[in-house]
Amino acid sequence: MPVLAIFSALVIGAVVIVLSDLTFFERLRADPALALGSALDEVFRAYGALFTGALGSPSTYVDAFTSGDTARMTQAFVPLSETMLSATPLIFTGLAVALGFQCGLFNIGAEGQLYVGAMFGTFAGFFFAGLPWFIHLPLAIGFGFLGGALWGFIPGLLKARTGAHEVIVTIMLNYTAYNLISWILKVPGYQREGRSDPISKVTLDTSWYPVLIDGLRANWGFILGLAAAVLVSWFLFRSTRGFEFRAVGFNPTAARYAGMSIASTTIMAMTLSGGLAGLAGTSVVLGVTHSLTFGVSGGFGFDGIAIALMAGSKPRGIILASLLFGALRAGATPMQSITGVPIDLVVVIQALVIMFVAAPALVREIYRIRVPETTGLETFSQGWRA
Amino acid sequence: MRLELRGITKRFPGVIANRDINITVEPGEIHALLGENGAGKTTLMNVLFGLYQPDEGEILIDGEPVTFHDPGDAIAAGIGMVHQHFMLVPVFTVTENVMLGVESVRGPLGQQLDRPAARKRIVEISDAHNLHVDPDALVEDLPVGVRQRVEIIKTLYRHSNLLVLDEPTAVLTPQEDEELFEIMRSLQASGTAIVFITHKLNEAMEIADRITVLRAGQVVGTTTPTEATLESLAEMMVGRHVALVVDKEPATAGEVVLDIEDLVVQDDRGHVTVDGLDLQVRAGEIVAIAGVQGNGQTELVEAVTGMRRPAAGRVRIGGQLVKLEPRAILEAGVAHVPEDRLEEGCVPAFSIAENLVLNTYYREPFSNGLQLDREAIQQAATGLVRDFDVRTPSVFNPVANLSGGNQQKVIVAREFSRPISLLIAAQPTRGLDVGSIEYIHRRIVAKRDEGAAVLIVSTELDEVFALADRIAVMYQGKIVDILDPEVATPQQLGLLMGGSRPVGIVEAEAAGERTHVVTSGG
Amino acid sequence: MTAAVKAAPAVIVDRKAIRRQRFLGVAYLLMAAVVAYFLTGDLQGSQTSTFLLKPAGNQGGLDVPSIVVPSLIVVYLAAAICAALGAIQLVRGFGARWAIVLGVVVVAFVFAFLTWAAAGKSMSLIGILQLTVQKSLPITFGALSGVLCERAGVVNIAIEGMLLSGAFTGAVVGSATGSNLIGLVAAALVGAALAGVLAVLAIRYRMNQIVAGTVINIFASGLTSFVASRVLQSHRELNEPTKFSSIPIPVLSDIPILGPMFFSGNLFYYLLFALIGLIHYGLFYTRWGLRVRAVGEHPRAADTVGINVIFTRYRNVILGGVVAGIGGAYFTLGSTGSFVHDMTGGRGFIGLAAMIFGGWTPIGGFLASLIFGFADSLQARLSILNVSVPSEFLLMVPYLVTIIVVAGLVGRVRMPAADGTPYDKG
Secondary structure, three states: OHHHHHHHHHHHHHHHHHHHHHHHHHHHHHHHHHHHHHHHHHHHHHHHHHHHHHHHHHHHHHHHHHHOOOHHHHOOOHHHHHHHHHHHHHHHHHHHHHHHOOOOOOOOOOHHHHHHHHHHHHHHHHOOOOOHHHHHHHHHHHHHHHHHHHHHHHHHHHHHHHHOOHHHHHHHHHHHHHHHHHHHHOOOOOOOOOOOOEEEOOOHHOOOOOOOOOOOOEEHHHHHHHHHHHHHHHHHHHEHHHHHHHHHOOOOHHHOOOOHHHHHHHHHHHHHHHHHHHHHHHHHOOOOOOOOOOOOOHHHHHHHHHHHHHHHOOOOOOHHHHHHHHHHHEEEEEEEEOOOOOOHHHHHHHHHHHHHHOOOHHHHHHHHHOOOOOOOOOOOOOOOOO | OOOOEEEEEEEOOEEEEEEEEEEEEEOOOEEEEOOOOOOHHHHHHHHOOOOOOOEEEEEEOOOEEEEEHHHHHHHHHOOOEOOOOOOOOOOOOOHHHHHHOOOEEEOOOOEEEEEHHHHHHHHHHHHHHHOOOOOOHEEEEEHHHHHHHHHHHHHHHHOHHHHHHHHEEHOOOOHHHHHHHHHHHHHHOOEEEEEEEEOHHHHHHHHHEEEEEEEEOOOEEEEOOOOOOOOHHHHHOOOOOOOEEEEEEOOOOOOOOEEEEEEEOOOOOEEEEEEEEEEEEOOEEEEEEEOOOOHHHHHHHHHHHHOOOOOOEEEEOOOEOOOOOHHHHHHOOEEEEEEHHHHEEEEEOOOOHHHHHHOOOOOOOOEEEOOOOOHHHHHHHHHHHOOOOOOOOOOOOOOHHHHHHHHHHHHHHHHHOOOOOOOEOOOOOOOOHHHHHHHHHHHHHHHHHHEEEEEEEEEOHHHHHHHEEEEEEEOOOOEEEEEEEOOOOOOHHHHHHOOOOOOEEEEEHHHHHHHHOOOOOO | OOOOOOOOOOOOOHHHHHHOOOOOOHHHHHHHHHHHHHHHOOOOOOOEEEEEEOOOOOOOOOOOOOEEEEEHHHHHHHHHHHHHHHHHHHOOOOHHHHHHHHHHHHHHHHHHHHHHHEEEEEEEEEHHHHHHHHHHHHHHHHHHHHHHHHHHOOOOOHHHHHHHHHHHHHHHHHHHOHHHHHHHHHHHHHHHHHHHHHHHHHOOOOOOOHHHHHHHHHHHHHHHHHHHHHHHOOOOHHHOOOOOOOOOOOOOHOOOOHHHOOOOOOHHHHHHHHHHHHHHHHHHHHHHHHHHHHHHHHHHHHOOOOOOHHHHHHHHHHHHHHHHHHHHHHHHHOOOOOOOOOOOOOHHHHHHHHHHHOOOHHHHHHHHHHHHHHHHHHHHHHHOOOOOOOOOHHHHHHHHHHHHHHHHHHHHHHOOOOOOOOOOOO
16 A cells, blocks of 8 residues: 555656656657657656665666675665665654654644754753763763653643644744754854854764764664664553553543543653654764754654654554655755756655555545555544644 | 335445335324334434435335435425434524525625524414524523424424424423424424334324334334334334343442532533532442433533542542542542443443453553553453453454444443442443343342442433432432332423422322432422 | 624633633733843833834825833833733633733733833834734735635645645746736635645545645645746746735825725735625625534534535635635735745744634634734844844744644634534435
8 A cells, every 4th residue: 555655656756747847848849759758768767866866776786796895885885874864863753753643643843843852962962072972972862852852842731731732833833943943053152163154063973873884874873763663662552651642542531531641641742752853853963964054854854744644653664664755865865966856856755655645545546446444543633622 | 295115225334224114104194113222213214314325215205206315305305304413503593503504595696694584484483383492592502402492493494394303302301292292293283294203102102193113124013002002012112022120139228438519510611510419329229310311410420430520519439538530539449331432431443452451451460560461451351251241253353343232341341340339320221232231230230239339320211210229310410309219100200300399299208208318409 | 793602601610721821820920020021121211212103105194193102111011011910810810801811911011022122212113013914914814714614624734835835826827927917816726726635635535634734735845846946946037926016095095004004005905805804794694604604513414404515615625725825826926026935934824823813713813813913023123123132032923922822722712613524424
């Protein structure tokens, strides 16, 4: 099913590529057959660049291994490493959104929580000097978690206490977070010395996620993401608190009947969800950019929604979906530089993937499949009810 | 209008709701459609009203075959329906509700609502049949009986000459029943045919010209009140002789376990629905609260079980003031079978095993405080499914896939399987088949005999009489009287439920003095 | 108006209401503290604040005098009002008059802030008010779109995406055809098309409506950015539409204060006012509105009297899309004049909040939008006035106001009962 969803999204994406090329229409008038041929050619070139940008090209692998040169072998793995690098924050935001879903909450605020997490993590990264890495790194990660958790705690608290719908509050907190970041990046002491543009100080290398293999950028953040997925899975399906989360998500009235506290579960779920999104922030500022700028996220938080939907809010699925979306992101940059097709195509494809995944009936109808299936989305609230 | 249903069959996935049904309703006739819950009465009427399409068969009006694609077609053909769950928009006025769909309009564009014109016709209809409905009242502010009359006006406003009433007496007091029957006779006199759906034998006998009995989706037969007897109708309806009598010894009441004092509770809209209520329930006795739906029973149970915060009053359980939170009450040894089993009683998406530990999951042996012990949960679940005869292939199946009776058994199994001193059950057998009802009644009596105090809330008088050691009658948020089921008659109970104090109750009270443990100012 | 909520006999208030009461009380006290502490620091006793009420450059019309007040006294007075009302709110609440009290506190706070900002200077109050209306326009279009959809029972969180697509389409079609009117129509059509997608997903495929809306928002953001960078960057001539020019209405535009605020705008102003009136009249006085509200409150009841629930929902969602599309076109054809990616900046979501705040009514939604518009305009004006608050914090104001409004008010206003619930005929 997800395969069909991705396939459908890619097909529509191809249509978008072709139609957004204004010369296509002129050529179509001149010679329809040739125009269609060259359009197809362009689509394949774009998707080809996307693919090799994400996974590497087979010929490069073969060449590198036959040459036996370690440097070239490492080089061949760069695309894969980039995919893992992009997938890392997505695993965290996907888990963040999924944790909310399981508790009946729609956290659209992972983006803002990621930024605040990154802000806290960066601060810990440059402020605490002279610590060994095994203290500094966990400390900075903890700060990132704390920042995101704080940004998730607010909508949780408001929902539990006043009934304010988390969707609206988290969206508003996203915008608030952007402004918070753009402010703090101009505050002396946080802003990098001698710079007038909004950029933070460089974090100390003791706070960086160590790389997995020298020469590649993929780092232990990815491993932490996998560990987080295992932990979230245990929490949701094995732990006592997780039982409460799921009960509240599926049927809050029955959960209350069974003596669970909806309010504290809601607050805790949003806080943990925010914390996970905060970890996504650290995976960028402590793993890739090593400093905070306005562009550290670029939509990881929103992709988290797509990933959680696609995975049916199951941690294992989230890892797979994150790798897929990570691959799209990693391949998008080479695609733009090689073929001129803008990166934003990936956003379009992702929106379509969510649409097809969240409406299985639609895909069934297109492909005439007759299998009942659930989306895993039946849990969370509809409308604006508290 | 003469209505004929010919060979109607309606299937749903896995069930045949109606099978080859033939019924004729003559003009000006009151035709009772009698059957148990789930016999297929409502499905049949939804077919007639165009809400469902029949899989086989046809509908004839005055000899002409007709097809109803939607309710609009049925309305146009002169069929009016008063649904069991009223189809009224709460935030609209009576006038707006009645005119909806057939609005009077005025203005240059023919779009502006002409409320005065509609209002005038409503007043006319209301006066003609003594319906006493204020056209300007908001429906949400009206009592149930009046809402029903609004529904009747709705059909008359559309010039219906065949009226379908789906279980109209379920929400009424016996006295309101009489008023409804008066209205029905008045309508009959003006030539309207009425299909009266019910599962109450005596009502069918009282009002109907002819009675058709449905069982398991099929017509068992058509008869008249003069030909039939209550016994023969009962047998047609149920198929075997069933007496709602539970074998039980007289109660040996002990200490007061539940002591409610001056309780005040509001509903969601802020109306006071429990109004200074006092009640005591002792160990080893069953107290049944009888009352017409909507007299505060739901809110009373919600307050005592911690689901709704009372506005005032004290609740003692086992002599202790308890914090009115579900978990504190559970820890005090209270079991609660809630009114709405799918909304409150279980998480339908969870497995049977998970639902069986829904409120004990956090305790030993199911949890060590941090992690669930799935082994222990599964073991306990397997035992309970066996002991309580839950029909399921596996304890890992979601509760949503069980039948209503088996869902209720899961809840009963969970609540009855731990040591308790007080059992509170609201409508414990609503919508269940006879076998499940008997089973659950036996279990409740068994709990009493073990020494638990039992509080039952039921709108079914049969159930109340079958189970209760004392009957507390609830009316407008208060316990207006407490009766001894051995002495009291359904008629007395009916009057009390309707808010009037029957003549002759004084003698009954004198005779049943010992039963008056508590009476509250009513 | 029949949808009015009847005051329940308030014998005892529920706990959520008490929490909201406390929340508001604490908020008022905090506002008093902010006013008394932060807004008095650099004021001298002799300073005055001057507020201009006559628009610059407007020669005709009546002469409107300016308001001059002693700065420090006004600020302390405002703090005292907020503190007193906050204390009363905490102790016993205001019952049914909470809305008036909230209004008084907000006005006092804002006036204190303006007085402080304008201390020793003069500030064009009329400028702020004009900008308020201007900024509230797209928000109101969004709120109206929400009212149309949600009154019929479909949650429309895709307003943001519809505004964005409307802005984009208005700019491109308006430039390509050289006619801003055609651009406007095209924007409305694109809004309708996106709404059609939402309707199909939500009604036919019964997708969770919030997810469906989110998908459309992401899609609209991605597609407009994609096309903007693929096409508009190299074809700038496709992003230079002619804006609608202002049409001051004779006589009405000469009314002091109100004239410059409401009756000196361009086509979008009058379209909006017409829509507000039309939707209000339509919803509460016509057959159409009665049926729409019935579908949003109790679809099954509507179905049983022969109203086509599914059709009504499709029609209303698509109408909502048209309104949002027009609102989007305002960004490019009525305001800035060219498309910039993600230029709507959350106005669609704020429109949703305005709809909730306004109790799902067109007029209420407009008044709420004016409040958000005011916050927006204040931010824009104060950064010009060189006030010593970082502009980022001023930029946060509309979003924070939304959060406070949603937290303080949900539960007080009554939503359509079937909002967000798919209709199941069976």
